[in-house]
Amino acid sequence: MIRTPRLEAIDLWYGYAPERLALRGADLVIEPGEFLGLVGQNGSGKSTLAKHLNGLLRPARGQVRLDGEEISSLPTSRLARQIGYVFQNPDHQLFSPSVEQELGLGPRYLGLTPSEVEDHVQRVLQSFGLQSIAQRGPGTLSFGLRRKVSIAAVATLQPAVWLLDEPTTGLDWGSAALLMDHFAELNTQGHSVILITHDMRLVVRYASRVAVMSEGRVVGTGPPAEIFRRPDLLQAARLKPPPIVELLQRLASTDVEVEGLTVAAACRSFLARHREKLG
Amino acid sequence: MTSLVEVRDLWYAYPALAGAAPEWVLRGVNLQLRIGEVVGLMGATGAGKSTLALALNGSVPQSTGGQVRGEVVIEGLDSKRHPVAELATRVGIVFQDPETQFLQTTVEAEVAFGPENLGLPVAEIEQRVTWALRAVGLSEFRNLTPAHLSGGEQQRVAIASILVMRPRILVLDEPTASLDPRGTVEVLELIRMLRSEHTILLITQDSDALLGLADRVLVLDHGQIVMEGNPSQVFEQVERLGELGLRPPEILEFAHCLNRELGASVFRFTDVEQAVEALRQAEAA
Numbered sequence: 001m002i003r004t005p006r007l008e009a010i011d012l013w014y015g016y017a018p019e020r021l022a023l024r025g026a027d028l029v030i031e032p033g034e035f036l037g038l039v040g041q042n043g044s045g046k047s048t049l050a051k052h053l054n055g056l057l058r059p060a061r062g063q064v065r066l067d068g069e070e071i072s073s074l075p076t077s078r079l080a081r082q083i084g085y086v087f088q089n090p091d092h093q094l095f096s097p098s099v100e101q102e103l104g105l106g107p108r109y110l111g112l113t114p115s116e117v118e119d120h121v122q123r124v125l126q127s128f129g130l131q132s133i134a135q136r137g138p139g140t141l142s143f144g145l146r147r148k149v150s151i152a153a154v155a156t157l158q159p160a161v162w163l164l165d166e167p168t169t170g171l172d173w174g175s176a177a178l179l180m181d182h183f184a185e186l187n188t189q190g191h192s193v194i195l196i197t198h199d200m201r202l203v204v205r206y207a208s209r210v211a212v213m214s215e216g217r218v219v220g221t222g223p224p225a226e227i228f229r230r231p232d233l234l235q236a237a238r239l240k241p242p243p244i245v246e247l248l249q250r251l252a253s254t255d256v257e258v259e260g261l262t263v264a265a266a267c268r269s270f271l272a273r274h275r276e277k278l279g
Numbered sequence: 280m281t282s283l284v285e286v287r288d289l290w291y292a293y294p295a296l297a298g299a300a301p302e303w304v305l306r307g308v309n310l311q312l313r314i315g316e317v318v319g320l321m322g323a324t325g326a327g328k329s330t331l332a333l334a335l336n337g338s339v340p341q342s343t344g345g346q347v348r349g350e351v352v353i354e355g356l357d358s359k360r361h362p363v364a365e366l367a368t369r370v371g372i373v374f375q376d377p378e379t380q381f382l383q384t385t386v387e388a389e390v391a392f393g394p395e396n397l398g399l400p401v402a403e404i405e406q407r408v409t410w411a412l413r414a415v416g417l418s419e420f421r422n423l424t425p426a427h428l429s430g431g432e433q434q435r436v437a438i439a440s441i442l443v444m445r446p447r448i449l450v451l452d453e454p455t456a457s458l459d460p461r462g463t464v465e466v467l468e469l470i471r472m473l474r475s476e477h478t479i480l481l482i483t484q485d486s487d488a489l490l491g492l493a494d495r496v497l498v499l500d501h502g503q504i505v506m507e508g509n510p511s512q513v514f515e516q517v518e519r520l521g522e523l524g525l526r527p528p529e530i531l532e533f534a535h536c537l538n539r540e541l542g543a544s545v546f547r548f549t550d551v552e553q554a555v556e557a558l559r560q561a562e563a564a
Binding site for chain 2: 040041042043142143144169170171172173174175198200201238239240242243244246247250251254255256258263264266267270271274275277278
């Protein structure tokens with residue numbers, strides 16, 4: 001297991017302009033090794049909060065602590081090694097003339113020796129299956145591949161905590177599931193993963209805890225099952241539970257007993273009680 | 280029913296490097312869009328969905344070059360012989376990211392941009408803009424800056440700026456992909472309203488949305504249409520969809536799981552209401 005830090009955002013305030021406050025007292029704790037879904041409407045402050053967690057943005061008020069230390073006192077290189085941020089749009093993150101050079105940027109920036117840089121790059125090219133396009137320009141690749149390269153570029157730093165900002169937007173379900181399975185695997189190795197998404201089916205499938213944002217604050221946290229049972233939160237963040245959760249909630253007032261939030265779990269649970277009758 | 284759009288055995292390859300063999304992105308697509316239909320088009324990334332969309336107003340191949348075989352006929356017009364500007368008054372295309380389409384500083388100017396370029400009289404432009412903004416529910420937003428609107432509102436401005444050209448055919452290329460749930464609902468509601476007067480091709484990864492909305496669903500894979508039928512017919516084939524990289528509606532996935540485990544087709548429901556009913560009956564039996 002790797003050692004993953006605890007991250008804590010305390011009363012963060014931030015405005016892109018004085019009249020446009022994006023964060024209004026946001027609090028959030030990310031425990032080492034957890035898989036957190038960060039949800040809420042566009043403009044509720046999800047990305048702004050995430051960018052504070054790795055020091056990309058500095059709060060007007062409040063602070064972010066990494067294992068108890070205020071991050072503004074930490075060197076950027078240490079932050080970059082601990083916390084990786086994958087941008088919503090891969091094109092905001094890719095600058096180099098080739099995939100290989102792109103992957104070398106982070107390690108070089110951290111001051112690693114050329115042979116260490118080379119080791120990191122080769123390892124990641126291989127684990128992401130990118131060897132055949134190592135010399136291609138990121139701009140010439142399909143969206144799905146640019147997404148992959150943008151994640152591979154962060155992976156070269158081997159961060160303990162991953163901040164994923166709508167990583168599956170623009171991907172089909174097959175590619176999205178592969179990508180998320182990769183992060184589920186990293187999570188079992190002890191990495192923390194924070195997933196910003198509008199896709200509640202992904203949240204239910206991968207996240208063990210959900211933080212709901214509305215108007216620049218975290219207005220509720222809890223396991224998905226609990227969050228989806230709170231009409232106040234669903235209303236505040238305009239969230240719609242996935243169909244299977246809706247079905248289970250409807251069944252709760254009937255004689256039918258089913259549990260679970262995913263198709264697989266609900267299916268198992270229903271059959272456990274009814275298989276004999278139906279078989 | 281008469282077809283407004285007729286695609287016959289369409290093959291297309293983007294321009295290849297000198298000496299390289301063409302890579303066919305569309306490989307023998309046949310498609311008909313009939314008056315008043317909403318047709319859902321799904322497919323993994325790279326399947327050719329957007330290329331097909333661009334072929335419907337002639338941008339492919341007129342703007343892109345490359346090699347083309349077969350034909351696209353829009354309301355009787357061959358797309359190779361009529362300029363994109365002319366075809367665009369018949370087929371309006373809306374893309375995923377509205378911001379990338381905005382050029383003007385007010386909603387009104389944005390929506391008026393197309394008709395102004397057609398050289399229409401001022402009074403008619405005014406009338407059309409008023410109508411289009413009302414159609415998408417944004418009359419109050421006329422003087423605002425598109426950049427200050429929410430994602431759903433921006434997408435509705437983009438749709439208004441297409442409606443204003445009065446096309447009978449609308450092609451919406453993943454219009455909800457970058458929207459939050461609220462914006463998605465806004466845009467889907469709008470599509471529901473527009474269906475009475477338009478023929479709509481809706482490209483999306485959201486099978487749950489197509490279930491209650493589309494008359495037909497087509498699935499494109501490597502440039503070929505590999506599945507076609509009404510939404511429940513197509514979405515019942517849960518495993519096949521999975522192989523194609525697509526996610527079926529969750530309720531159908533649930534029915535499929537139950538049936539697979541039971542080894543028999545016991546449950547056939549396509550929405551939450553039907554599922555509640557079917558499961559209660561099973562419980563009572």
